[in-house]
Amino acid sequence: MLIKAEKLCKIYNRHQPDEMNAVNDVSLEIERNEVVAITGPSGSGKTSLLSLLGCMSRPTSGRVQLAGRTVSQLPESFLAAIRREHFGFIFQHFNLIREISVIENVLLPLVPTGIPMSQMKLRGDKVLAQLALGDKAKVKANRLSGGEQQRVAIARALIAEPQVIIADEPTAHLDSRLATELLDILTVLHEAGKTILIATHDPYVYEHPLISRVLSMSDGTLRGAVRS
Amino acid sequence: MTRQLKILEHTLASLLRRKAKNLSLLVVYAFTIATLGSVLFLTHALKTEASDSLAAAPELVVQRLAAGRNELIPVAYAERIRALPGVEKVTPRVWGYYYDALVKANFTLMGTAGEAEQIELLEGHLPSNPDECAVGSGVAAIFGAEIGDRLVLIDSHEQNRLYKISGLFSTASSLLTNDLILLPETTLREFFAIDEQRATDLAVEIYNQREVKTLAKKIRFHLPDTRPITRSEILHTYTTIFNWRSGMMLAVTLAALIAFCILAWDKATGISSEEKREIGILKALGWETADVLAIKFWEGLAISLTAFLLGIVAAWLHVFVLGAPALVPILKGWSVIFPDFPLTARVDLLQLLTLAFLTIVPYLACTLIPAWKTAVTDPEQVMRN
Amino acid sequence: MILHPGILALLVGSLVTLLLMLQACWLGIQILFRWDSSSCSEFQLQLERKTWLVSTLLNYALGFQILSGVFYLATLEDIHRLFVGAMCATGALNANLVGWLVLVVKVILFFAASLWVVINRLDQRTEETPLVRPKYLLLLLITPLVACDLYLQFSYFSGLRPEIITSCCGSLFSEQGESVASELAGMPVRQAMTMFFTSFGVVFSLLLACLVSHAALLRSLLFISAVVHFFSALAAVVSFISLYIYQLPSHHCPFDMLQGHYAYIGYPLYAALFVSTLFALLPGLCHPLRRHPGLEREIIRREKRWLISALAGMLIFLLISVWPMLFSPFVLLGY
Numbered sequence: 001m002l003i004k005a006e007k008l009c010k011i012y013n014r015h016q017p018d019e020m021n022a023v024n025d026v027s028l029e030i031e032r033n034e035v036v037a038i039t040g041p042s043g044s045g046k047t048s049l050l051s052l053l054g055c056m057s058r059p060t061s062g063r064v065q066l067a068g069r070t071v072s073q074l075p076e077s078f079l080a081a082i083r084r085e086h087f088g089f090i091f092q093h094f095n096l097i098r099e100i101s102v103i104e105n106v107l108l109p110l111v112p113t114g115i116p117m118s119q120m121k122l123r124g125d126k127v128l129a130q131l132a133l134g135d136k137a138k139v140k141a142n143r144l145s146g147g148e149q150q151r152v153a154i155a156r157a158l159i160a161e162p163q164v165i166i167a168d169e170p171t172a173h174l175d176s177r178l179a180t181e182l183l184d185i186l187t188v189l190h191e192a193g194k195t196i197l198i199a200t201h202d203p204y205v206y207e208h209p210l211i212s213r214v215l216s217m218s219d220g221t222l223r224g225a226v227r228s
Numbered sequence: 229m230t231r232q233l234k235i236l237e238h239t240l241a242s243l244l245r246r247k248a249k250n251l252s253l254l255v256v257y258a259f260t261i262a263t264l265g266s267v268l269f270l271t272h273a274l275k276t277e278a279s280d281s282l283a284a285a286p287e288l289v290v291q292r293l294a295a296g297r298n299e300l301i302p303v304a305y306a307e308r309i310r311a312l313p314g315v316e317k318v319t320p321r322v323w324g325y326y327y328d329a330l331v332k333a334n335f336t337l338m339g340t341a342g343e344a345e346q347i348e349l350l351e352g353h354l355p356s357n358p359d360e361c362a363v364g365s366g367v368a369a370i371f372g373a374e375i376g377d378r379l380v381l382i383d384s385h386e387q388n389r390l391y392k393i394s395g396l397f398s399t400a401s402s403l404l405t406n407d408l409i410l411l412p413e414t415t416l417r418e419f420f421a422i423d424e425q426r427a428t429d430l431a432v433e434i435y436n437q438r439e440v441k442t443l444a445k446k447i448r449f450h451l452p453d454t455r456p457i458t459r460s461e462i463l464h465t466y467t468t469i470f471n472w473r474s475g476m477m478l479a480v481t482l483a484a485l486i487a488f489c490i491l492a493w494d495k496a497t498g499i500s501s502e503e504k505r506e507i508g509i510l511k512a513l514g515w516e517t518a519d520v521l522a523i524k525f526w527e528g529l530a531i532s533l534t535a536f537l538l539g540i541v542a543a544w545l546h547v548f549v550l551g552a553p554a555l556v557p558i559l560k561g562w563s564v565i566f567p568d569f570p571l572t573a574r575v576d577l578l579q580l581l582t583l584a585f586l587t588i589v590p591y592l593a594c595t596l597i598p599a600w601k602t603a604v605t606d607p608e609q610v611m612r613n
Numbered sequence: 614m615i616l617h618p619g620i621l622a623l624l625v626g627s628l629v630t631l632l633l634m635l636q637a638c639w640l641g642i643q644i645l646f647r648w649d650s651s652s653c654s655e656f657q658l659q660l661e662r663k664t665w666l667v668s669t670l671l672n673y674a675l676g677f678q679i680l681s682g683v684f685y686l687a688t689l690e691d692i693h694r695l696f697v698g699a700m701c702a703t704g705a706l707n708a709n710l711v712g713w714l715v716l717v718v719k720v721i722l723f724f725a726a727s728l729w730v731v732i733n734r735l736d737q738r739t740e741e742t743p744l745v746r747p748k749y750l751l752l753l754l755i756t757p758l759v760a761c762d763l764y765l766q767f768s769y770f771s772g773l774r775p776e777i778i779t780s781c782c783g784s785l786f787s788e789q790g791e792s793v794a795s796e797l798a799g800m801p802v803r804q805a806m807t808m809f810f811t812s813f814g815v816v817f818s819l820l821l822a823c824l825v826s827h828a829a830l831l832r833s834l835l836f837i838s839a840v841v842h843f844f845s846a847l848a849a850v851v852s853f854i855s856l857y858i859y860q861l862p863s864h865h866c867p868f869d870m871l872q873g874h875y876a877y878i879g880y881p882l883y884a885a886l887f888v889s890t891l892f893a894l895l896p897g898l899c900h901p902l903r904r905h906p907g908l909e910r911e912i913i914r915r916e917k918r919w920l921i922s923a924l925a926g927m928l929i930f931l932l933i934s935v936w937p938m939l940f941s942p943f944v945l946l947g948y
Contacts, residue, residue: 014655047611056512057608060653073653074740075661077516080607084514095509095610099245108510111234112519156513168611268618464695471695475616482625517665518737577873578619578687585622585684589677593629597636600669604662 001068002163002195003030003053008062010048010220022048023059024220032163035186035196037206040217046199047168049217053197054087054166055079084109088157090167094149096156098142102133105141106155127155131185147178154185164195171202183208235519239526246503253495254535260488261539261587262546263481268579269547270555271474273571278466281405282459286319286431287440289462290447291455300426305451309432312446314439320427322416326381326409331370337420339413351375352395358415362395366406379409383419391415432456477555478586485587489594496598504605511607524599525592532588540575540583548573619688620770623681627763630677634756637670641749648745664745667752668733674759675726682719683880685766686871692773702868711769718762725755727891728898735899735915739907799865802945805845805852812842813931816893820924824917829900836897839923843890846930850882856945857937882933889926892919 010023022045030036030053038046051057052064055071058079064072071082083089096105103124110120128134131151136144141152150170157165165186171179179202186196187210200206206214216223243250290309292301306318322339340354352375355361361379373379379391397405411419422428432447434440444456507520546552548571640663649657689702689712696708706712729751736744799805819835850867858870858878870879896916903909937943 051608051611056611057606058653058658073651075737075742076658077518077737078740080511080514080516082514083512083607087514089512091512091610095505095512097506097509100241104241109513111238112231112515114230116230117234117237160514271618467694471617471692474618475621478618478621479616482621517662521665521669578691581684581687582618582622585626585680586618589626589629589680592673593633593677596633596669596673597666600666604665 001029002032002034002066003028004065005029005053006063006065008049008052008059008064010045010052010057011060014060021220023052025062026220026222027062028215028222030195030197033190033193033195035190035210035212036198037211037214038197038199038217039201039206039214040223041201044217045220046217048220050166050168050197050199054089054164055082084113084160086162086164088160088162088165090150090153090157090165090170092169092172094153096141096149096152099140101138101140102144102152102155103128103137105152106159108156109160123159124155127158130158131155146174147181150174150178150182151185154182158189162194164197165189167196167198167200169200169202170198171200171205176204179204183210186210231519232522235522236526239523240530242506242523243527243530249500250531253492254531254538256488256491257531257535257587257591258538258542260484261536261583262542263484264478264586265540265543265579265583266546266552266555267474267477267481268583269543269575270552270571271470271477272576272579273547273574275467275470276574277572278470279463282463282466285459285462287434287437287459288432288444288447289457289459290430290432290451291457292429292453293455294453300422301429301454303425303427305454306427306430308450309430309447312443312450314435314443315432316435317433319431319433321429321431322413322420322422323428324416324420328381333370333407335367335407335409337409337411337416339416340410351397352393355391355394355410355412355415358412359389359391360394360412361391362397362410363393364397364405364408367409368393368396381409381419384421389419485590489590492591492594493598496595497601499598499602504602505610507602507605508607508610511605512610517603520603520605521599524595524603528592528595528599532591536584536588539587540580544573544575547571617688617692619684619691623685623688623766624763624770626677626681626684627759627766630674630681631759631763633670633674633677634759637667637674637752638756640667640670641752645746645749645753650742650745664737664742667749668730668737671726671729671733671752675723675730678719678722678726678759678762682723685715685719686868690868690872695773700864701866702871703866705773708774709769709772711765711772715762715765715769718758718765722755722758722762723887724891724894725751725758728894729755731895732899732902735902735908735911738911739905741905741907743905743908744902799852799856800848802853802856805849808845809849812838812845813927816842817924817927820893820920820927823896824920832897832900834897836894839890839893839897842893843886846886849934853945854882854934857934857941857943860937860941860943862945878933882930885926885929885933889923889930892923892926895919 005026005028008023008026009021012020012022024045026049038049040046048057052059052072055064055066056079058074059072062072063070066082066086071079074082097108103121106127107120107124110123115123125134125137128137131154133148133151133155136148136152141149144152167186170182174182183205186198190196190210198205198211205211290301290305292299292305301320303320306320309315310318324337326335326337327333328335352362363373363379368374371377371379373393375393375396377393379393381389381391383389391411395410397408416422417424432443434443440458440460444458447454447456510520511517546554551571644660644663644667647656648660686702689705693699693702693705696704699705699708706716729748732744732751733748736742736748800808815838816835819831819838823831823835847867851865855865855867855870856862858875859866868879869875870882871877872879896919899908899912899916903912938945
């Protein structure tokens with residue numbers, strides 16, 4: 001068992017008129033090396049659930065365990081360290097820093113660590129080579145094509161060698177060719193032993209053979225497995 | 229350690245990336261520092277100038293007071309003071325002020341005897357016959373005179389008198405010789421109509437410096453109408469006056485500092501959405517609040533040190549190269565003369581420390597809360613756009 | 614009141630520090646009353662974020678306070694010229710005895726604020742943050758000290774009367790009359806040397822012992838002996854170390870060595886003393902905190918670094934103070 005969530009609730013703007021129950025009583029377990037897709041219409045709480053599982057935010061109630069350790073009550077600084085060490089994030093809009101180079105973007109998660117610069121560079125070169133970006137290292141992120149930007153985002157998610165990859169609507173802004181490319185990369189990562197969590201409403205993704213389990217969400221609650 | 233260095237590197241890179249945005253702040257910051265720095269540098273230079281020139285002054289000067297005002301002192305007092313044990317030498321000095329209506333300036337006229345002979349840095353020679361004089365560079369400049377020219381002064385009987393300039397004090401000499409006209413003592417007595425029995429004051433040389441105070445007390449005991457002034461007292465007075473002046477000026481310019489702080493606060497609060505997004509990304513990628521606070525700290529320090537460097541260079545140029553055109557009228561203002569008298573460039577560690585303390589501390593304090601507000605950006609916001 | 618640029622800067626600096634501390638205090642009170650580590654509410658999250666603001670405020674305040682301590686001494690060195698008979702900063706301090714009090718407050722503040730920062734670091738590195746309440750109580754105690762520092766500085770500087778020529782007579786006949794005594798009397802040299810080297814030896818061996826043993830008693834002993842050594846080292850500076858540095862048999866001023874004339878040797882000397890004392894105090898102070906398993910892990914992780922830093926500081930202090938005794942031609946003992 002890698003990730004275990006028990007009765008997770010996330011309420012935004014509590015005790016205020018615009019109170020919102022983004023995640024409501026969600027329990028789930030994710031095994032190592034599983035590839036789980038969470039589907040559901042927009043506003044169903046997929047992103048909130050991912051951010052809870054990925055230690056981006058703390059639940060209003062309930063708890064999250066990561067490899068047997070309860071992480072949901074930790075102070076924010078510990079959550080940051082956990083994000084850095086255990087999770088790689090691929091965001092919907094890539095979220096690259098546009099004015100800096102590819103290699104600088106990729107190395108960002110390693111800056112607040114004790115890893116020396118020379119080692120960081122080696123790791124960066126390796127990851128970029130893996131994703132066929134070796135020749136783009138010095139190019140600024142805003143000069144890249146959409147596909148390249150996506151691969152940079154993946155490289156950045158992989159640089160800290162995390163156990164879990166979390167992808168939030170990764171194909172939302174991609175054409176089908178790039179979406180295929182993305183799923184191919186994810187397949188390779190899966191084979192390398194990574195656990196992958198994807199929030200998506202794109203059938204192309206959740207019907208892909210890579211996905212071992214599909215969970216459906218609506219109104220903040222999990223409607224159970226669509227396919228497993 | 230490595231972590232902090234890497235964060236510093238990241239900070240400097242992103243500052244350079246955004247240099248246009250920080251430029252206006254940097255300019256105002258540097259300008260504030262330059263203003264405060266000019267005040268400090270100028271007063272410090274004037275203060276050292278004054279105290280250096282006093283180094284050659286006699287240990288003890290005895291003046292006579294009558295009705296609370298300076299009076300001429302009888303030369304006979306010199307004998308009585310010389311009789312006190314411990315006194316090495318007593319020299320009656322004759323000197324006074326002279327206002328020239330033509331050039332509208334005040335000069336100091338001094339008789340050559342005693343201490344005047346110690347003045348160095350002379351081109352030409354000291355006056356050797358009754359119608360010769362030596363003048364300071366300020367005087368020479370205001371009259372446009374050179375060695376060999378004649379100087380016309382009007383004496384106390386409204387008579388024009390001509391003196392040949394035999395010597396010139398060089399420009400490098402200090403405040404004291406700038407407005408000085410040196411004449412033979414007998415000539416000066418005629419000029420001011422001071423009789424042989426009187427002098428302006430008495431310069432007293434003493435064998436043992438530690439006895440200055442005791443001797444001063446004795447002189448006052450034996451000659452109750454006199455006022456003995458020690459050299460260190462003059463020094464204290466000068467120092468106090470200059471400290472007071474620069475303190476006042478600083479207090480006034482503090483308003484500028486406050487204005488700058490408001491600007492800094494405003495700048496730090498209104499960070500761009502671009503920067504906010506960037507911090508959000510960093511936090512989502514696992515940067516801690518402490519790391520972002522470190523970015524902000526390095527950023528503040530880098531901006532401060534750059535502005536500080538620019539500011540002191542500007543202040544240096546303003547004071548020591550240009551002659552502090554913006555401040556001289558306010559700070560010097562004790563005499564009308566002083567054409568351009570060059571200041572010796574001197575800055576000590578305390579000046580720089582003072583300046584750093586006055587400017588960097590308020591700046592860092594002003595940007596602290598905005599920095600924290602940026603640092604606690606919720607990482608989750610990156611997931612929703 | 615003397616209006617001197619340095620004084621103005623010091624007062625501005627202290628005022629800024631006080632404002633930071635007041636802000637921290639206000640937040641501290643909120644945290645003290647509303648902190649609930651078991652709560653997951655948005656409010657608790659806000660409080661947690663505010664603790665970061667408080668620690669940043671305190672870090673800056675400590676930094677400013679250290680700078681202002683150094684700057685205070687530098688300013689004293691500069692203004693001593695205003696007082697008849699004052700040879701160095703001691704004279705300026707004697708001109709208004711409140712000045713000594715300012716110095717004492719600054720030293721206390723240095724130790725208190727450093728301690729707070731260290732404890733805060735420890736606490737923030739543990740998941741349970743068990744020290745939140747004690748920390749913020751301590752904060753409420755430090756803030757009045759900062760206010761005290763500002764007040765005393767103001768009354769020191771405003772109480773100074775520079776000696777200027779008055780219109781009736783020279784200042785030496787004004788009411789202040791006698792010059793300020795500018796010398797400190799030191800302890801007899803032999804006695805001070807014995808005391809210094811004994812306390813040094815004790816602290817040094819205790820530091821080494823703590824490196825190999827985990828006994829609580831050693832740490833308490835280290836704490837006490839470090840406090841004693843701090844004072845004995847200060848007495849030693851006044852009594853004989855200064856004499857060797859100046860190579861004058863009667864100049865006991867502990868501040869002149871901060872001047873460029875003596876190659877600013879006083880700064881590393883005092884820095885070494887303060888740093889070594891601080892680090893030697895920490896193991897003893899933190900020992901009771903080991904009750905919390907999280908803290909214990911952190912303390913054990915850091916303690917070695919503290920002990921080694923303290924040892925290094927002690928050695929630097931010893932080196933600087935003993936160097937002129939061994940290698941300068943100046944002979945103090947035996948005459």
